Every structure is written in structure tokens, then in C-alpha cells.
Amino acid sequence: MPDQPAAKDGKKTTLMARLRNYFLTGLLVTAPPALTIYLAVLFVNFVDTRVRHLIPDEYNPEQYLPFAIPGLGVVTVIFVLIVLGAFTTGYLGRLLVRVWERMWEKMPFVSGIYSTFKQLFETVFSQKSNAFRQVVMVEFPRKGAWTVAFVTSDVPADLAAALNDNDLISVYVPTTPNPTSGYWSLYRKSEVVPLDISVEDGLKMVISLGIVAKKKNTDDDF
Numbered sequence: 001m002p003d004q005p006a007a008k009d010g011k012k013t014t015l016m017a018r019l020r021n022y023f024l025t026g027l028l029v030t031a032p033p034a035l036t037i038y039l040a041v042l043f044v045n046f047v048d049t050r051v052r053h054l055i056p057d058e059y060n061p062e063q064y065l066p067f068a069i070p071g072l073g074v075v076t077v078i079f080v081l082i083v084l085g086a087f088t089t090g091y092l093g094r095l096l097v098r099v100w101e102r103m104w105e106k107m108p109f110v111s112g113i114y115s116t117f118k119q120l121f122e123t124v125f126s127q128k129s130n131a132f133r134q135v136v137m138v139e140f141p142r143k144g145a146w147t148v149a150f151v152t153s154d155v156p157a158d159l160a161a162a163l164n165d166n167d168l169i170s171v172y173v174p175t176t177p178n179p180t181s182g183y184w185s186l187y188r189k190s191e192v193v194p195l196d197i198s199v200e201d202g203l204k205m206v207i208s209l210g211i212v213a214k215k216k217n218t219d220d221d222f
Contacts, residue, residue: 048073132172135202137193140173140185148195148202149173155186179206 051073087093104114134151155168167188174182204212
């Protein structure tokens with residue numbers, strides 16, 4: 001009979017542990033889609049509120065419907081960008097783009113910012129670009145400590161000549177869990193270990209602190 005209170009305490013502890021696990025499981029299942037939907041709605045509403053009033057009333061379908069159309073602003077922006085891109089591929093469009101770029105390049109201070117963003121977008125969206133096309137492992141912040149990084153591009157010729165080393169590559173080492181900040185470093189190719197994973201999977205590992213990753217087939221604790 002004296003063992004009954006202990007048995008009841010054990011059952012109570014087990015029940016609380018199960019409820020806790022159920023709660024965490026439910027949180028893990030619902031949180032990612034809920035946050036995704038929430039951020040998507042915020043983005044759509046943000047664009048809609050700034051674009052909807054730019055649409056002439058005669059072309060706005062909401063004027064003829066008893067309800068608002070969510071995402072109309074986003075669709076309008078995508079349509080305008082497609083039309084603008086199609087126009088700039090023609091002779092007249094390319095001519096206007098050159099005039100537009102020269103105007104920005106002649107502005108003091110602003111020209112540097114414009115040129116930087118222009119080169120950045122051309123590098124990222126170029127089909128022949130190597131920017132963020134390869135996930136690697138590098139020793140950082142010290143020897144023997146490894147972290148996930150991304151190959152950005154070839155080393156500029158001036159830097160390679162200054163270091164007298166043609167066996168270097170540009171590597172971006174992101175911080176965790178915010179990959180938008182990090183360190184740009186130059187590594188020798190022999191010091192970089194390529195990973196056979198996609199850039200998306202590499203970013204997932206960085207953002208999740210390594211939690212979202214394939215488990216190794218071992219029974220070790222580490």
C-alpha cells in the first residue's frame with residue numbers, strides 16, 4: 001500500500017509529459033503554415049493598399065463587384081513588370097534604358113548606390129552567375145570549427161593579383177539564424193569542402209540552427 005502514492009505521482013508525471021509533447025507537436029505542426037499565411041497576407045495587403053488606388057476606376061474590377069479582390073495589387077505589379085520587361089527588350093526600350101542609366105550614373109553620391117544595386121541584381125539573377133549556387137563547408141571562426149557557407153563568385157582579379165594567388169574563391173559565411181548578415185571571406189579552393197545539397201537546404205540549416213537537417217545514421221549521442 002505505501003507504494004500507491006509513488007505510483008500515482010509516476011502516472012501524473014507521465015501524463016504531464018505526454019500533454020507537453022502533444023502541445024509541442026501541435027505547435028510545430030501549426031506554427032510554420034500559420035506564420036507563412038500571416039506573412040503572405042501582410043505582404044499582399046501592403047502591396048494592395050499602395051497599388052489599388054493607382055488603378056483607374058474604369059479598369060478596376062472592384063468598382064463593378066460588391067467585394068474587394070485580395071491580391072489585385074500583386075497581380076497588377078507582376079503584370080506591369082512583365083510588360084515593362086517585354087518593352088525594354090526592343091530597340092526603343094534598350095535606348096530608353098541606356099538614357100535612364102546614364103542619368104543615374106551622373107548623379108553625385110546616388111550613382112554609387114545605383115551602380116552597386118545594379119551589379120548586385122545582375123549578378124544574382126544572371127543565369128551564368130555562380131552567386132549562391134554552391135553550398136560549402138569552411139573552417140570558421142577558427143581552425144577545427146566548421147560552418148556552412150556559400151560560394152558567391154570568383155575572386156576579383158585585383159585581389160588575386162594583390163595576394164599573388166589565383167587559387168582563391170569568394171565565400172559568404174552567414175550568421176545564424178539571420179543569414180542576411182555575415183562575413184565575406186576569401187578561401188583557397190583546397191580549404192573549402194563542397195556539399196551535395198541545394199542552396200535552399202543550406203539556408204534551412206542556417207536559419208534553423210542546424211535543427212532542420214538530415215539525421216546521421218548512428219546511435220551516438222553527438
